[in-house]
Amino acid sequence: MKELISANNLHKSFGSLRAVNGVTLRVNAGEVVGFLGPNGAGKTTTMRMLTGFLDPSLGSVSLAGFVLVDNPIAARQAFGYLPEGAPAYPDMTVREYLQFIARARGIASAQIAARISDVAGRVHLRGVMDQVIETLSKGFKRRVGIAQAIIHDPPILIMDEPTDGLDPNQKHEVRELIRTMGSTKAIVLSTHILEEVEAVCTRAVVISAGRVVFDGTPAEFEAKAPASVTRNRMDYVFRQLTSVTAEVSQ
Ligand SMILES: Nc1ncnc2c1ncn2[C@@H]1O[C@H](COP(=O)(O)OP(=O)(O)OP(=O)(O)O)[C@@H](O)[C@H]1O
């Protein structure tokens, strides 16, 4: 399968803090990568660099074969991005916002209504299309964020905690959507939920203190927690991975 994301040796410092410290990540079409790690590990910072919203202190990113700094327009066309938190433009209605994004994404005017109708159906937004975004519940705001990320049907999707704030039914629906899209796209999603990794991801990449400490299948990740660990399995595995890394680097 075609390599769509190629991030090489990404670093980002904020003052004296090394938030991301040499992350290399390659993702092919057909892969859904669960990007995991404890709070503050550097997931959001890495995703912001993958999408050009933050310049790396060091390192480079190519998306669908376009080097982000050399070909920013082509590279940006190739991905959809669901940032952490709520979408911008709270005073627009959902329809106005999606129309605005569709135009910004260069979708032909004649196709905009059909594209919006399609994504609204996929993420179940049809009932709130003329509601102002800031009056939506958290879960519906999340769906608007997902809709704007997929409106141009990009080959690459970067999603920062896509199911955060959704109720169990909504979580299930979004996971189904991601799984369906994942058969052809390259998807990177961050999550703190182990069952989400099992349900949708083909690969798990763990970062801790800005470094990749694990890259394997979800089953290999989960196998790092013995069956006797029944609560907080993900945190348990993070602790194992971090202690191993600390021993190696001593
Ligand atoms: N703009 C910034 N200025 C200063 N420090 C920052 C900035 N953005 C992130 N950081 C710091 O960088 C580190 C990594 O943060 P990041 O948001 O990437 O973590 P994360 O893995 O996404 O965590 P979470 O699971 O809580 O979302 C943290 O220590 C954070 O406080």
Ligand SMILES: [Mg+2]
């Ligand atoms: Mg984050």
